[in-house]
Amino acid sequence: xxxxxxxxxxxxxxxxxxxxxxxxxxxxxxxxxxxxxxxxxxxxxxxxxxxxxxxxxxxxxxxxxxxxxxxxxxxxxxxxxxxxxxxxxxxxxxxxxxxxxxxxxxxxxxxxxxxxxxxxxxxxxxxxxxxxxxxxxxxxxxxxxxxxxxxxxxxxxxxxxxxxxxxxxxxxxxxxxxxxxxxxxxxxxxxxxxxxxxxxxxxxxxxxxxxxxxxxxxxxxxxxxxxxxxxxxxxxxxxxxxxxxxxxxxxxxxxxxxxxxxxxxxxx
Amino acid sequence: xxxxxxxxxxxxxxxxxxxxxxxxxxxxxxxxxxxxxxxxxxxxxxxxxxxxxxxxxxxxxxxxxxxxxxxxxxxxxxxxxxxxxxxxxxxxxxxxxxxxxxxxxxxxxxxxxxxxxxxxxxxxxxxxxxxxxxxxxxxxxxxxxxxxxxxxxxxxxxxxxxxxxxxxxxxxxxxxxxxxxxxxxxxxxxxxxxxxxxxxxxxxxxxxxxxxxxxxxxxxxxxxxxxxxxxxxxxxxxxxxxxxxxxxxxxxxxxxxxxxxxxxxxxxxxxxxxxxxxxxxxxxxxxxxxxxxxxxxxxxxxxxxxxxxxxxxxxxxxxxxxxxxxxxxxxxxxxxxxxxxxxxxxxxxxxxxxxxxxxxxxxxxxxxxxxxxxxxxxxxxxxxxxxxxxxxxxxxxxxxxxxxxxx
Numbered sequence: 001x002x003x004x005x006x007x008x009x010x011x012x013x014x015x016x017x018x019x020x021x022x023x024x025x026x027x028x029x030x031x032x033x034x035x036x037x038x039x040x041x042x043x044x045x046x047x048x049x050x051x052x053x054x055x056x057x058x059x060x061x062x063x064x065x066x067x068x069x070x071x072x073x074x075x076x077x078x079x080x081x082x083x084x085x086x087x088x089x090x091x092x093x094x095x096x097x098x099x100x101x102x103x104x105x106x107x108x109x110x111x112x113x114x115x116x117x118x119x120x121x122x123x124x125x126x127x128x129x130x131x132x133x134x135x136x137x138x139x140x141x142x143x144x145x146x147x148x149x150x151x152x153x154x155x156x157x158x159x160x161x162x163x164x165x166x167x168x169x170x171x172x173x174x175x176x177x178x179x180x181x182x183x184x185x186x187x188x189x190x191x192x193x194x195x196x197x198x199x200x201x202x203x204x205x206x207x208x209x210x211x212x213x214x215x216x217x218x219x220x221x222x223x224x225x226x227x228x229x230x231x232x233x234x235x236x237x238x239x240x241x242x243x244x245x246x247x248x249x250x251x252x253x254x255x256x257x258x259x260x261x262x263x264x265x266x267x268x
Numbered sequence: 269x270x271x272x273x274x275x276x277x278x279x280x281x282x283x284x285x286x287x288x289x290x291x292x293x294x295x296x297x298x299x300x301x302x303x304x305x306x307x308x309x310x311x312x313x314x315x316x317x318x319x320x321x322x323x324x325x326x327x328x329x330x331x332x333x334x335x336x337x338x339x340x341x342x343x344x345x346x347x348x349x350x351x352x353x354x355x356x357x358x359x360x361x362x363x364x365x366x367x368x369x370x371x372x373x374x375x376x377x378x379x380x381x382x383x384x385x386x387x388x389x390x391x392x393x394x395x396x397x398x399x400x401x402x403x404x405x406x407x408x409x410x411x412x413x414x415x416x417x418x419x420x421x422x423x424x425x426x427x428x429x430x431x432x433x434x435x436x437x438x439x440x441x442x443x444x445x446x447x448x449x450x451x452x453x454x455x456x457x458x459x460x461x462x463x464x465x466x467x468x469x470x471x472x473x474x475x476x477x478x479x480x481x482x483x484x485x486x487x488x489x490x491x492x493x494x495x496x497x498x499x500x501x502x503x504x505x506x507x508x509x510x511x512x513x514x515x516x517x518x519x520x521x522x523x524x525x526x527x528x529x530x531x532x533x534x535x536x537x538x539x540x541x542x543x544x545x546x547x548x549x550x551x552x553x554x555x556x557x558x559x560x561x562x563x564x565x566x567x568x569x570x571x572x573x574x575x576x577x578x579x580x581x582x583x584x585x586x587x588x589x590x591x592x593x594x595x596x597x598x599x600x601x602x603x604x605x606x607x608x609x610x611x612x613x614x615x616x617x618x619x620x621x622x623x624x625x626x627x628x629x630x631x632x633x634x635x636x637x638x639x640x641x642x643x644x645x646x647x648x649x650x651x652x653x654x655x656x657x658x659x660x661x662x663x664x665x666x667x668x669x670x671x672x673x674x675x
Contacts, residue, residue, distance in 0.1 A: 192312070193283055193286045193287050193290065193312060193315075193316050194282075194283055194286070194316070195283070195315060195316045195317045196276075196280060196283060196316060196317035196318065196320075196330060197317050199282075199283065200276070200279065203275065
């Protein structure tokens with residue numbers, strides 16, 4: 001198998017400033033690390049590699065020169081190869097332009113390595129942008145099926161994958177053919193600490209740096225210019241209030257408990 | 269303080285610290301209370317390659333020496349000195365094999381110890397033989413191509429978690445100290461069984477067992493070093509292993525200081541932070557100074573030892589001779605004095621610092637749900653095992669007199 005993991009280097013803090021002029025995030029001078037949700041994506045990719053023989057795990061990121069550190073960190077945690085999309089032309093991209101550039105990069109990874117891509121794994125969202133769009137966006141550009149909010153990879157083979165999707169009201173079990181994309185939640189695993197060998201390999205790894213031209217990107221679809229999104233304003237949504245879960249071992253018992261509850265609230 | 273660590277050494281520190289802080293800190297209280305063996309943590313240490321830092325690459329190691337082991341021990345002990353023993357006991361089992369083993373013994377046992385696939389233990393103490401190892405009563409009787417072990421060993425750290433043991437037994441009781449020999453024994457050998465498990469004051473995540481040998485038959489190929497050379501095997505091992513105990517003690521002291529400073533800064537009395545009182549600052553200053561002095565001594569001695577040890581290991585891989593013999597070719601004197609100083613000083617600092625840490629934290633420092641009292645309980649053993657600090661002083665005193673007589 002060939003697994004590609006999309007990661008992003010984000011500020012190592014939850015206190016991200018927004019540039020009032022552009023509506024984009026201010027990243028200069030902030031300590032950076034792998035987006036925490038992407039750590040689960042890397043771990044899951046490496047675990048699949050440990051389960052399925054002859055699996056290669058590639059990692060891709062788009063970002064400024066220092067984002068290479070995030071790729072080396074991913075290699076120290078068990079990934080094999082790193083690829084860096086780095087060009088001023090990519091700057092200011094929204095989720096549309098980002099997912100476009102990433103999928104062009106992924107196509108180039110397939111071409112360069114000669115290994116057909118079977119699975120793309122993303123974190124469910126980043127801790128700075130918080131949209132959760134990029135993963136499914138990449139899948140749409142590539143015409144891959146995708147499942148977001150994955151909390152378990154139950155089965156994986158060369159041709160198909162069966163995953164558990166975390167929903168508000170329970171779990172969906174979904175099987176889909178490969179190649180496909182999954183976006184994972186933090187419940188999926190517990191990321192490992194880098195190994196010594198991994199860390200040494202990461203220091204020596206040669207990480208290609210690709211420009212917009214290298215990945216043959218359409219200039220009108222990348223960067224700030226290629227981003228149709230206009231951020232009108234940003235605010236924190238009010239927290240959702242929790243509902244009441246009606247307990248019971250059988251449907252009959254649950255129905256009985258529901259009626260009792262409604263009677264208690266004088267609604268019946 | 270910049271100790272000019274190599275890139276590899278810095279990576280060892282970073283990884284050990286991440287495991288200690290992220291994986292061990294949240295569970296240390298659990299293992300201290302339950303005395304369960306921390307297998308999930310051992311698995312993390314294995315996956316991170318931390319068991320192999322001081323082994324030659326021919327056995328799957330990183331190719332480091334005592335310094336690399338000390339860095340792991342220090343960082344892990346900052347979180348839990350008991351859990352750190354999974355690595356330290358394996359090292360104490362491996363060192364005699366590294367130093368005195370034949371090429372066959374090294375090939376047979378070192379790869380599993382380097383990967384952490386099998387853990388190790390070292391067993392020399394007996395009910396009547398502690399500081400006086402010459403009083404060993406456990407016997408190994410030659411029988412053709414075999415030795416038959418009989419007797420009891422006690423206070424074996426890593427007891428039932430280990431699968432490979434280096435053991436000391438008398439092959440000739442009449443010869444006393446010169447009758448002691450070293451052996452490698454594997455778990456599961458017929459006649460080898462676990463006795464009682466000790467309940468301890470500290471390092472409770474590490475199981476301490478009594479080992480029983482009842483007509484336990486082992487191959488003559490498991491003799492380590494020559495017959496009657498056991499005491500020299502033990503002494504040669506302690507020379508390079510004692511800095512590991514020192515590093516454990518140093519980690520305990522640093523871990524206690526870190527917890528104490530964080531608490532003393534936050535704790536308000538008389539309307540101000542406890543750390544703002546000069547009496548607290550002076551205590552903290554003494555603790556930090558003693559720790560830094562201990563670290564400077566430990567790193568200096570260990571780096572100097574490694575300078576010779578790593579050359580000897582490299583030569584031994586080429587010549588097929590024992591590392592210890594190569595070591596003697598490089599330098600005739602032993603490292604006993606300095607390794608005793610390091611162990612003595614670091615463990616005394618750990619006891620002093622952890623006692624002061626409890627004092628500085630006040631009532632909460634004495635409570636089980638605050639980690640500082642555990643550091644104090646754990647510190648005590650570092651003054652006792654691998655030679656009590658009284659024995660360390662004997663070694664240093666003996667070396668001083670010997671040096672005088674050579675002038």
